[in-house]
Amino acid sequence: MTASVRRRLPPAERREEILAAATELIAVSGFNGVSLGEFAAACGMTKAGLLHHFPSKEHVLVGVLERRDELDVAAVMGDADPAPDAETARAALTRLVHRNLGQQSVVKLYTVLSAEALDPAHPAHDYFRRRLRTSRDRLERQLFAWHPRPGEAAVELLAFLDGLQLNWLRDPEIDFEAHWESFADRFFAQD
Amino acid sequence: MTASVRRRLPPAERREEILAAATELIAVSGFNGVSLGEFAAACGMTKAGLLHHFPSKEHVLVGVLERRDELDVAAVMGDADPAPDAETARAALTRLVHRNLGQQSVVKLYTVLSAEALDPAHPAHDYFRRRLRTSRDRLERQLFAWHPRPGEAAVELLAFLDGLQLNWLRDPEIDFEAHWESFADRFFAQD
DNA sequence: TGCGTTATCTACCACTTGGTAGGTAAGATA
DNA sequence: TATCTTACCTACCAAGTGGTAGATAACGCA
Numbered sequence A, B: 001m002t003a004s005v006r007r008r009l010p011p012a013e014r015r016e017e018i019l020a021a022a023t024e025l026i027a028v029s030g031f032n033g034v035s036l037g038e039f040a041a042a043c044g045m046t047k048a049g050l051l052h053h054f055p056s057k058e059h060v061l062v063g064v065l066e067r068r069d070e071l072d073v074a075a076v077m078g079d080a081d082p083a084p085d086a087e088t089a090r091a092a093l094t095r096l097v098h099r100n101l102g103q104q105s106v107v108k109l110y111t112v113l114s115a116e117a118l119d120p121a122h123p124a125h126d127y128f129r130r131r132l133r134t135s136r137d138r139l140e141r142q143l144f145a146w147h148p149r150p151g152e153a154a155v156e157l158l159a160f161l162d163g164l165q166l167n168w169l170r171d172p173e174i175d176f177e178a179h180w181e182s183f184a185d186r187f188f189a190q191d
Numbered sequence C: 001t002g003c004g005t006t007a008t009c010t011a012c013c014a015c016t017t018g019g020t021a022g023g024t025a026a027g028a029t030a
Numbered sequence D: 001t002a003t004c005t006t007a008c009c010t011a012c013c014a015a016g017t018g019g020t021a022g023a024t025a026a027c028g029c030a
Helices: A010-031 A035-041 A048-050 A057-077 A084-099 A103-117 A124-141 A150-170 A175-189 B011-029 B035-044 B047-051 B059-079 B086-101 B104-116 B126-142 B150-170 B176-189
Strands: none
Touching: A010 A103, A010 B126, A035 A057, A035 B126, A057 B086, A084 A124, A084 A150, A084 A175, A103 A150, A103 B086, A103 B104, A103 B126, A103 B150, A124 A150, A124 B150, A150 B104, A150 B126, A150 B150, A150 B176, A175 B150, A175 B176, B011 B035, B011 B059, B011 B104, B035 B047, B035 B059, B035 B086, B059 B104, B059 B150, B086 B104, B086 B126, B086 B150, B086 B176, B126 B150, B150 B176
């Protein structure tokens, strides 16, 4: 735990660097599978130096999740108040698919972490419960005018996307986009 | 790490007790999230006593996975050589769904562990890669006579089931069976 | 140039981890 | 009852954990 040269950064910049590194590491090994020291080493600093910016390991996790949320929701859902129809919903989900294709490590982060966080004792447990509910609600509202049981439809759409992501991570050969289109064709063809 | 009364069991029985306990614990917290001491305590014994039966923590994990496999594949896939048609495939998957509904903790084990094992350094990484491939192949063969692209179909079926399981674990209110039937109706209605 | 702030460091702590060494006691066989 | 095997224990270890205390050095500003 020794740093050869001391590199001093403005706090905002350093925080960003730490969160980016932590995101990668947690995506690979999960939160339980990685240590504060590894977060720090990935930024070329020491554990103690890192703890100056985040008072505990858990705070790093919270930071990572908040950072993703800022970008994610905005980027995909676009409009504050989208038209509540099937076309719009499908288009939004397709944007999500494309976006995810380009950032495998983020997908991995959410996948690994959300499984780990099934444990009620996990620090991100509540975060993922909230997140699931809100994205389901948002999707349900968009499907409301079209599908007879929009709640059920939302569950099935999200389940398929989650499962496809998981399988894509296990085997990156899988053609994510093609499978999504295939599923969506069937799904949105219903009366 | 003190045991009040010493309970001596025949090895087979003790191994079974340990694996059952470890299965539950890993299902809740993942392999990285639980310790040898906890495995042992759950059986009313010490770490050292447990290590007499399994020479390392990793051996416990292997034991847990092998134990599941013995039961699982046999129970669901039934015939050694099932008819390669869509009806048979759907029936087999429906049996799988029913079986899983009755053993949430096993589903949780596979879900949590297979996400954790995306990390190539995880001791169960190779196990899950093999497992994914074989179950996909088996399903693909069953869909061969019916679907124009049985490989793709197998991916989509398994992805949906994985995703639905994940969401069901996050929110047990979800009606697993109904969603499966709904998906299967659309899926198997294709030409 | 000197000074205060603070980002970062070294050194340490209490605790937990997976694992080992060697002793103890339960049960089967004689 | 005496003996052997072995399931299980106590006691320990080295390494790693998250986190703290206090020293040090880089930068902004007078």
